[in-house]
Amino acid sequence: MTEHFALDETTIADVHAAYRAGTLTARALVRAYLDRIATVDAPDADGPGLNSVLAVNTAALDDADALDERLRTTGELSGPLHGIPVVLKDQIETAGLTTTYGSRTAEHNVPDRDATIVGKLREAGAIILAKTTMPDFATSWHSTSTVSGLTRNPYALDRDAGGSSSGTAAAVAANLATVGIGEDTGGSIRLPASFCNLVGLRVTPGLISRDGMSPLVEPQDTPGPMTRTVTDAAILLDVLAGYDPADPYTATAAIARNRTGSTDARNRTGYTDALDPDALSGARIGVLRQAFGSADDPEAEAVNSVIGAALDRIVAGGAELVDVEVPDLDHYVAYTSVYFSRSRADMDAFLATRPGIKATSVAQVYADGLAHPNLDLFAGIATGPARPADDPDYHQRLEARERFQRDIIGVMAAHRLDALCFPDVRIAAPTHADVLASRWTCLEFPTNTVIASQLWMPSITVPAGFTEDGLPVGLELMALPYHEADMLALAYGVERATGSRRTPDMG
Template identity: 55%
Template sequence: MAIERSIEELTIAQAHKAFLSGEFTAEDLVSAYLDRIQHLDQSGPVLNSLISVSQSALEEARRLDRELAETGRLTGPLHGVPVVVKDQIETAGLPTTFGSIASGDYQPTQDATAIARLRDAGAIILGKTTLPDFATSWFSTSSRSGVTKNPYDLARDPGGSSSGTAAAVAANLSLVGVGEDTGGSIRLPASFCGLVGLRVTPGLISRAGMSSLVKPQDTSGPMTRTVEDAVRLLDVMVGYDAADDYTAAAVIAGQKEPYASALQEATLTGKRIGVLRQAFGDGSDPDGVKVNKTIEQALAALRGAGAELIDITIDNLDDQVGFTSLYTTRSQADMNEFVGARPDAGIPSMRFLIETKQYHEKLDLLEAIVAGPEQPTDDPHYVERLLAQTAFQRQVIGIMAQNRLDAVAFPDAKLPAPTREDIFADRWTCLTYPTNTVIASQLLFPAITIPAGQTADGLPVGLELMAVPYGERALLALAAAAEATLQGRKAPAL
């Protein structure tokens, strides 16, 4: 049957309540999202956020509906929840393209660990979403899918590299989504599309079956319309996995209680938030001013709700971020290791893509990666970069400890979402775009973006909150309290 209510801005809790009450079924919900995909993604505004759509989603939903009818209980914490997944993460039964035209019709035989956990919890993989080739851009430019449109302004980019997940979830084409974050690929597009985007301490979520860009920094994670829904996904995705030894981090975290229980502690009263004004937009740039104004209004609201704001400074911030970047030192080796283990994908190396010109012309980062060393140790400064990274971590943790901070706040990017015209005219490239998300990534810190509000011309702006490693529980409680105060998300008009 058709769902009588609007599914826009639907949450997992609301969907589960409807399933249990009989208001609508999982099949009804999947059908409604497939209809929106047809009318908004494949026609109408043609957002172009999905590369492929599952042909088995309706049957999976029917099976879950039968089980609910027989038992009267939901099969798991994500029963019947439609999820769109960045096409960087392998899925059985659906092609995985990595955003590359060179991947042909590659289809994995098994799910990535994170996807298997979602399915085991009752989730339904609705489709795979667009990304630039092998996640090598802040923008949506892909040799496989072209460009994806921002639902808030169709002339603008949704951000990258989790471009399609951001656009799809923002436009209510799915209940929730999964992205991947190396330098900000969850948080930047989430901020441009008015979403919550969570980057965890690397290793809490297995990366097995996910192509890497800088393996020590990589993590998949939730992209949702609410903090609560992000936490519901997180609780399913985290955990040790023998197929990814970096998940030793999940053992170290020692999380005894679900992260969802942290939301019961959500409050801003007495919370101390460091404000990193070095990461604010240029006051002489009109676009930077728009971001700054939105962020300042959000911070004022947090202060009014009981938070204490403390301005902080990180010495030599830009130099430290620049020197600790490992894209042109380590990425080629990590990417080649991944594709080399998958001969069926038909991509022997990243150099192969460059030499055969099978990549999008605007991927300057991919070009820079291949121009760099094939092995990290070929970079004479590799060890220095690693030592500098740990020194950077100690410095920022020290600043937070000295100021007794619960988190550090700053805009995810110094500018709103760029236009496609600016991207194709090279006003901005991946290597020159002023994103701040690399700060937490290169510190190996967890961070979350929440909608701070919108600029006067209706463009979403994300407020990033960054915590120390393994500080997810307190960070999520703080984010939930900030979200409740700001109520910064506004659905796009499509």
């Protein structure tokens, strides 16, 4: 029943229209994706061997059958994600399905309960299709993992898909699922999304529950959508956002939700309803030139050129661009990083509650040589302070973060800006050779995604175009805290103006 349905670039709306028309079933769609995974993803297959999928849900076809039967008997879709196959970063615990967190210390770990967001996806009618690759405990900008090795970029097989949501990015970009979920601490949704020509959404921390997910920096961690369109990202956010008693940080959701409409819960609109094709008309967007790479660096200039062309199209769409400067930006980005101060304590607290992981501390994993050798961030965490208070600068770093956020918001207020924008990363996806040769340390890699992360502000990447070598480039929009609805509206306008999403040609 899929012979008349275009699998490539299909959206949630496309799938639902086909279900309602009776030209597609959930079983047929799941079967088509499973066949494509077997052909395109498996490292030992004749295809490109993307190596993005770790574990396929053996119950996916049964779940699809149940949804097909429900639609047949009731004539109604079960929810906003009825029959939508979703891939999940393997940081997200899934009942009955191997969840490794990217580490071989957990290669046989099978949780007995779903993370909160997995329960929300299922309740909305989604089909959990597969778990996807990631570096050990999300500690890299790249795909290096003791479980899965390297994940290939669908647009250039000798290049990395980015991290840490490596597999979700590659799988969604290559049309191995309709949508995906990643996790973002310092950029782990937006960086791989930008490398793989996707929309990647980071929300204000706490808007989406982190219950049932391994942490890296607890106040910065957030799951989020990775999709081929802004609309699909908004639909997922409508499903995922909300207060969860299992995660106290989600008190944030009570504030953010009011941004989408009336304070009366019965009259509130959703994030999807906020999308506006005319959002760029009259919008004021600040261009943070400090975050662009040097014109003397050919790799950076290739990205700058793509971003410049995208900005021209955004202006043509009705937006006004304002060049802005943030005082001491580089200092703030460096000083407000707390991986080496806080991550060890957050990760150890998690490990202590997970008997399926064959380690009780980060230091033990490192001492036993069970982390990937290219993960210098993991090494720094494992050998750093055991508690945040052991870093004499920790509280000063937190105070600096407050000043950093005030300064950024002050710049936006002074210029009456709706958002700031800049390239997600100053270079395009690196080669696997560069990754394995440790061309950059974690703190040296030229990503700008840490800006929003360390500010605890929402941001989104939208495909901006391609370099002359055919490598994707993402444009990041950063908005005020809790302004996801406004930011998604702008992103929708940018998407329409640039039109830069395209299917990869994997030969």
